Amino acid sequence: MGYHHGDLRAALIGASFELLAEHGLHGFSVAAVARRLGVSSAAPYRHFPDRDHLLGAVSGVAAHDLRAAVIAAADAAGTDPVDRLAAVAGAYVRYVTRTGGGFHVIFAAGLSELPDEERREHTRALMTTLLELAVAVEPSSYPEVLNLIQEIIAVAHGYTTLLTDGFFTLHNGSAEHIAARAVRAAGDLANARR
Amino acid sequence: MGYHHGDLRAALIGASFELLAEHGLHGFSVAAVARRLGVSSAAPYRHFPDRDHLLGAVSGVAAHDLRAAVIAAADAAGTDPVDRLAAVAGAYVRYVTRTGGGFHVIFAAGLSELPDEERREHTRALMTTLLELAVAVEPSSYPEVLNLIQEIIAVAHGYTTLLTDGFFTLHNGSAEHIAARAVRAAGDLANARR
DNA sequence: GTCTATACCGGGATAGAC
DNA sequence: GTCTATCCCGGTATAGAC
Numbered sequence: 001m002g003y004h005h006g007d008l009r010a011a012l013i014g015a016s017f018e019l020l021a022e023h024g025l026h027g028f029s030v031a032a033v034a035r036r037l038g039v040s041s042a043a044p045y046r047h048f049p050d051r052d053h054l055l056g057a058v059s060g061v062a063a064h065d066l067r068a069a070v071i072a073a074a075d076a077a078g079t080d081p082v083d084r085l086a087a088v089a090g091a092y093v094r095y096v097t098r099t100g101g102g103f104h105v106i107f108a109a110g111l112s113e114l115p116d117e118e119r120r121e122h123t124r125a126l127m128t129t130l131l132e133l134a135v136a137v138e139p140s141s142y143p144e145v146l147n148l149i150q151e152i153i154a155v156a157h158g159y160t161t162l163l164t165d166g167f168f169t170l171h172n173g174s175a176e177h178i179a180a181r182a183v184r185a186a187g188d189l190a191n192a193r194r
Numbered sequence: 195m196g197y198h199h200g201d202l203r204a205a206l207i208g209a210s211f212e213l214l215a216e217h218g219l220h221g222f223s224v225a226a227v228a229r230r231l232g233v234s235s236a237a238p239y240r241h242f243p244d245r246d247h248l249l250g251a252v253s254g255v256a257a258h259d260l261r262a263a264v265i266a267a268a269d270a271a272g273t274d275p276v277d278r279l280a281a282v283a284g285a286y287v288r289y290v291t292r293t294g295g296g297f298h299v300i301f302a303a304g305l306s307e308l309p310d311e312e313r314r315e316h317t318r319a320l321m322t323t324l325l326e327l328a329v330a331v332e333p334s335s336y337p338e339v340l341n342l343i344q345e346i347i348a349v350a351h352g353y354t355t356l357l358t359d360g361f362f363t364l365h366n367g368s369a370e371h372i373a374a375r376a377v378r379a380a381g382d383l384a385n386a387r388r
Numbered sequence: 389g390t391c392t393a394t395a396c397c398g399g400g401a402t403a404g405a406c
Numbered sequence: 407g408t409c410t411a412t413c414c415c416g417g418t419a420t421a422g423a424c
Contacts, residue, residue, distance in 0.1 A: 003390060026220065031417055040391055045419070047389095107361050150362075151379045155345070158352025167301055168344075185345045188386035189379060197408060225399050234409055239401070241407095 002038040009047040011037055016058045020100025024164060025108065030054060052110050059111055060119030062101025067126040069095045074133055081136035082190045085148075088133060089156035089186035093179040096160045103157055138193045148193050152186045159185075196232040203241040205231055210252045214294025218358060219302065224248060246304050253305055254313030256295025261320040263289045268327055275330035276384045279342075282327060283350035283380035287373040290354045297351055332387045342387050346380045353379075 004011065015036045019028050030051050034041045048054040073091035074084040096102035106123060134149040159182045163173060172178075198205065209230045213222050224245050228235045242248040267285035268278040290296035300317060328343040353376045357367060366372075 001391065008389080029417055030419090041417085042392085042420080043390055051418070103356065103361060104359050107359060109360060146366075147375065150356075151349070151375070154352035154356055154376075154379070155349045156352070157356060158348035158350070161355055162297065162344075162348055162351060165298055165301060166303065167297060181341065181345070182348075185348070185383060189382055192382035192386065195409060202407080223399055224401090235399085236402080236410080237408055245400070 001040045004037060004039045004043065008037070008039065008043065012044055012047060012054060013058055013061055016054060017062075017099050017101060020058070020105060021098060022100070024100065025104060028055070052114060053116075055105070055108060056111050056114045056116050056119055058101065059106050059108060060116065060122045062099065063106050063119070063122035063126045065099070066092070066095050066101065066106070067122070067129050070126075070129060070133075081133075082187055082194060085133045085137050085152060085190045086183050086187035088130065089152055089159075089182040090179040092153070092156035093160050093163070093182045094175060096157075097163060097175040097178075102160060103153065104161075137190050144193070148190070151189050155185050155189065156182050195234045198231060198233045198237065202231070202233065202237065206238055206241060206248060207252055207255055210248060211256075211293050211295060214252070214299060215292060216294070218294065219298060222249070246308060247310075249299070249302060250305050250308045250310050250313055252295065253300050253302060254310065254316045256293065257300050257313070257316035257320045259293070260286070260289050260295065260300070261316070261323050264320075264323060264327075275327075276381060276388060279327045279331050279346060279384045280377050280381035282324065283346055283353075283376040284373040286347070286350035287354050287357070287376045288369060290351075291357060291369040291372075296354060297347065298355075331384050338387070342384070345383050349379050349383065350376050 012033055015033045016028060018036065019032055030044050030048075031041045033054070034044050037043075044054060048057065069091045070088050073087040077083040077087035092102070106126075111119075130149045130153070131145060134145045134152070138144060138148055159178050162168065163175065163178045166173075168178065206227055209227045210222060212230065213226055224238050224242075225235045227248070228238050231237075238248060242251065263285045264282050267281040271277040271281035286296070300320075305313075324343045324347070325339060328346070329339045332338060332342055353372050356362065357369065357372045360367075362372065
């Protein structure tokens with residue numbers, strides 16, 4: 001076993017993302033993360049009390065980084081509220097296929113019990129940002145705004161999971177291709193609500 | 195261990211659906227299926243050579259039953275092609291939340307290697323039915339029709355996985371509620387392509 | 389702060405009795 | 407056709423050495 005020199009805690013989170021991106025939540029395990037870093041299977045437990053706490057830390061980083069990616073994509077899309085909201089779907093597909101940190105990780109079962117205030121704050125900020133982008137399209141009642149953003153999330157998440165599950169053929173199955181189609185579908189949904 | 199009298203093969207497939215519906219693909223295992231039926235963990239291997247062959251049989255039944263549910267929902271929706279196509283999303287949400295047999299099972303990794311001709315035929319028939327419903331909305335080029343039905347599937351599958359992952363609150367999270375919202379979103383997508 | 393070693397568990401799969 | 411018994415593997419987690 002190699003001895004890890006440096007910030008093992010951060011390295012564990014980074015390696016967790018690699019595993020999630022390559023093999024999904026199913027392929028994530030404390031043992032596999034340790035193996036990838038060349039440290040013993042006991043080493044992670046010096047930094048995280050158990051599997052869920054490591055996954056919780058990953059979840060917090062994912063919520064934070066996904067929010068940044070969403071904001072960047074919206075700003076790159078210009079000033080039209082529909083374009084900005086539709087860009088969310090593209091950012092989601094790209095971020096999750098690249099890092100594995102989607103809503104199934106951010107809201108993974110068992111994590112809600114963790115009293116991790118920093119993580120809760122990141123997920124809350126992410127949802128607030130998404131709601132703000134939706135309210136710019138349809139500034140009506142809160143339930144309708146929530147409905148709209150959930151529609152956008154559903155189509156983006158659906159495309160992403162179908163892609164990572166190998167549903168699409170190689171020709172139609174690049175992340176860029178699917179991201180573009182998710183943006184188009186999200187734009188259609190947003191326009192229908194305007 | 196109880197001794198199973200009757201059609202254990204069929205019982206194994208039925209118990210597999212129960213497990214999938216309750217705990218998802220993650221909670222599916224040959225041992226758990228056997229436990230649920232009160233038979234020994236070795237008994238399933240008299241009917242299926244390994245885990246993937248059992249899952250493959252489940253996949254074939256799911257494709258067949260999902261197609262029937264889709265056809266019934268389309269017919270119940272009337273004659274408007276958009277309504278008929280949108281009904282697909284509702285049928286998908288209802289069928290998968292009830293049985294666990296969604297596209298992630300029908301196209302589960304490893305199953306494509308199985309030379310199960312009956313299963314292949316069921317999945318092919320399902321896709322043909324879906325394409326027929328889509329082509330009635332937009333009878334243009336094949337790529338556009340494929341694109342449309344994949345959009346519908348993405349939004350239906352996205353809503354379903356978010357629902358089973360506990361993303362929605364209890365108030366907004368009943369299967370019927372989500373199914374209705376999937377139908378509305380699918381209708382908007384279909385209308386945008388018409 | 390990381391290692392080695394270990395206990396425990398659940399799942400996949402097989403051998404041989406009945 | 408199903409059972410009991412068993413083996414192997416990988417994952418979670420802990421104890422104690424360094």
